[in-house]
Amino acid sequence: MTDTHREHPNYMAIFWWLLALTILEVGVIYLPLAKTAIAILLVGMALTKAALVGLYFMHLRFERVTLSLIAITPLVICVFLILMLTPDLTAVVHMTEKTTAPAEAHH
Amino acid sequence: MSEAATVDHALEVPPAETPLTPESWGKLGMWLFLAGDAMSFGALLAGYGAMRYASGDWPNPAETLGISLTAFMTFLLICSSVTMVKALAAIQDGEQAKFIRFMCLTILGGIIFLSLQAYEWTHLIHRGLTLTGNPWGASLFGSTFYVATGFHGLHVTAGVVYLTCILIQGLRGKYGPNNATPVEIVGLYWHFVDLVWILVFTFVYLL
Numbered sequence: 001m002t003d004t005h006r007e008h009p010n011y012m013a014i015f016w017w018l019l020a021l022t023i024l025e026v027g028v029i030y031l032p033l034a035k036t037a038i039a040i041l042l043v044g045m046a047l048t049k050a051a052l053v054g055l056y057f058m059h060l061r062f063e064r065v066t067l068s069l070i071a072i073t074p075l076v077i078c079v080f081l082i083l084m085l086t087p088d089l090t091a092v093v094h095m096t097e098k099t100t101a102p103a104e105a106h107h
Numbered sequence: 108m109s110e111a112a113t114v115d116h117a118l119e120v121p122p123a124e125t126p127l128t129p130e131s132w133g134k135l136g137m138w139l140f141l142a143g144d145a146m147s148f149g150a151l152l153a154g155y156g157a158m159r160y161a162s163g164d165w166p167n168p169a170e171t172l173g174i175s176l177t178a179f180m181t182f183l184l185i186c187s188s189v190t191m192v193k194a195l196a197a198i199q200d201g202e203q204a205k206f207i208r209f210m211c212l213t214i215l216g217g218i219i220f221l222s223l224q225a226y227e228w229t230h231l232i233h234r235g236l237t238l239t240g241n242p243w244g245a246s247l248f249g250s251t252f253y254v255a256t257g258f259h260g261l262h263v264t265a266g267v268v269y270l271t272c273i274l275i276q277g278l279r280g281k282y283g284p285n286n287a288t289p290v291e292i293v294g295l296y297w298h299f300v301d302l303v304w305i306l307v308f309t310f311v312y313l314l
Contacts, residue, residue: 008196015189019182026178029169029313039314046309050302057188057298059291064130070138078149085153089160 014056021045137292141299144262148303151258152310155251164244171243172231172252174312180223181308187216188301191294198277201284210274213297217267224260228253252311259307262300269293 028041055061060068159165194209235242241249273293276282282290 006196006199008192008199011189011192011196015185018185022178022181022185025309025313026174029174042309042313046306049305053188053298053302053305057192057301058295067135067138070135070142074142074145074149077146078153081149081153082156085157089157 009056009059009062011056014052017052018049021049131288131292133288133292134295137295141295144299145303148255148258148306151251151255152306155255155311158245158247158251162245162247166241166243166245166248168248168252168312168314171236171248172227172312176223176227177308177312180220181304183216183220183223184301184304187213187220188298190216191297195287195290195294198282198287198290199284203277203280203283206282206290207274207277210270210277214267214270214274217263217270217297221260221263221267224256224263228256255307255311259300259303262303266297266300269296 025042025045028038028045031038033041054071058071060071190209190212194206194213197203197205197209236249236252238250238253239246241247270293273290276289
């Protein structure tokens with residue numbers, strides 16, 4: 001009989017990390033910090049959790065580089081999308097200020 | 108006759124391998140699908156962010172939606188991801204009974220998640236949050252919330268169906284240490300659903 005047992009990553013360690021980060025995320029929103037600081041912490045922890053799932057549960061760490069390149073592509077495109085949306089967002093804010101100004105003056 | 112034989116023989120020649128050739132074409136196909144799907148979710152979340160930034164009366168999601176239930180739903184999906192990798196490890200080690208048990212637990216996790224989402228939606232609809240109405244401010248809040256979480260819920264539903272199909276095949280003894288790739292592929296899909304929820308939870312509920 002051949003031994004079919006393989007070496008597997010320590011999935012339970014990843015589970016505990018994910019659980020700890022989720023608890024920290026929920027706790028962070030109640031901290032007396034600036035909104036930007038909380039947002040940076042939350043995004044950082046969410047990306048760390050996503051990376052842990054991708055690298056260990058989806059085995060990207062042990063796969064050929066082709067699959068990692070495919071996995072990283074949507075992230076790059078989404079960052080590009082956000083950058084492309086930024087000018088539109090600032091334009092919307094200016095428009096809102098201009099259109100609401102007369103109404104406020106009326107009151 | 109000889110021409111036909113030549114054509115048959117030509118069809119049997121395996122494609123040439125390159126350094127970029129994957130271990131499994133099925134796995135490559137799933138990754139390509141997931142990359143496309145990730146861009147759909149990326150567009151939804153970017154749209155959510157853009158509308159929130161442009162709105163002056165966007166409600167605080169953590170206060171409006173309540174996060175204790177969704178935090179538990181996140182925990183549930185993380186647990187179901189663990190049972191999924193355990194199921195894959197079991198079939199790779201030739202432990203059929205363990206594989207079936209972990210697959211059942213993964214499916215159960217998905218079903219409980221969907222039930223909790225249905226409960227959450229019903230609760231919010233009763234409080235007045237609909238696709239077009241929001242008693243706490245910007246009406247687009249309801250639209251973006253239901254579209255983003257609904258699109259994810261649709262993926263969980265598809266995942267539960269997909270996992271059930273793999274479980275049925277597993278019960279028929281189709282998988283083993285030398286044929287575990289379909290289990291690995293369904294696992295990729297399920298972990299992706301978990302990964303997306305991690306981002307949805309942060310961007311829609313916590314931020």
